[in-house]
Amino acid sequence: MSRKRFLLSLCLVIVLMLLQKPIPVAACSCAMIPSPAEGFSNAQAVFSGEVIDIKENSGYGKTVLFAVKETWKGTNETKVAIKTGYREMDCGIEFVVGQEYLIYANLSDMYEEQSLTTTICSPTKELGVATKDLAVFGPGQAPKDDVISLDSGTTTYLIIGGVVFIAGLFAIFGWMRFKKAES
Template identity: 30%
Template sequence: MERVRTILAVMLFVSFAAALLVVPQPAHACSCAAKPDIREELRRKTAIFAGKVTAIEQPGWGLVRSSADPVKVSFEVTEVWKGDVGPRTVVRTALDGDSCGFPFEAGTDYIVYAYSGENGLATGMCERTAKLSAAAEDLKALGTGSVPPPDQTARSGMRPALWIAAGAAVLAAGWLLWRSVRSGTSRRPS
């Protein structure tokens, strides 16, 4: 009986020692299938462009912070293969790689494969988005892209919709003025 107790005590000690030595690895929620085909991505994506990261805006600190919180990444676009992309554009990605967020670095050039997200263009680790220096296969398959159109809103300072609204307001004010002047002249005292 004493021998059984000794064996059980040794086994218990070895089990505890092994449990202390085994370090659990962090779990990663993002798991991507094989890299998508370039031609398939050209068909599926909303926008494909190359550009340099000019700014990265992290999400604010709230009561709850998630690895899926969106990061706004601003680009100076140099070449466009698909989509309505201007010379400066913003793409969103998840905060962390655990939620498939792409790890952009400021000042680095990328080829971006973006889809339409909740708040505009978005991308992640499971897209073909990559550093431009590592995208030779993509650049060869896509061929020469186009230069982004000039930024119309940057020159005028106003969006086209605001110009239309301002023009409509001026026309309405002019019409009301004309009408009040006209009705004032037709009611001359006799």
């Protein structure tokens, strides 16, 4: 194999490796679910809402869209997207469309980009069994802001960047081949 073919093959392998997304692996184990007061204190957002959509993410986890009924902390939007794992093994909560939940969420990059997330280690639960939590919080407020975005656009930028990178490599190798032909 000629040196240039070897370099071309090596560059192609490197490009393919750079475009691969590693799949994070996590085993989820919770020592103890916090009490409602601890959960409220530790959470960055606490609200109740009905699941209106569940979307599997391209890389890891899923995004769950809630129609917010009542809010106590951290959000004032009528719709909120929360990320969680696919299932309990990766800390995910098995949300069901049409069910109402009390959500304790935190900003995290656990499921790719920074977003509100909740896991089985939080006190998130179905609203019907959250009477103790609601008694601790007292009455919440109705959300006021009607803003939501399920996709931050990060995936689009990664795809565009990858295409530009590959096009650049083809241009470099084309230029090298042209220079060789001139010699």
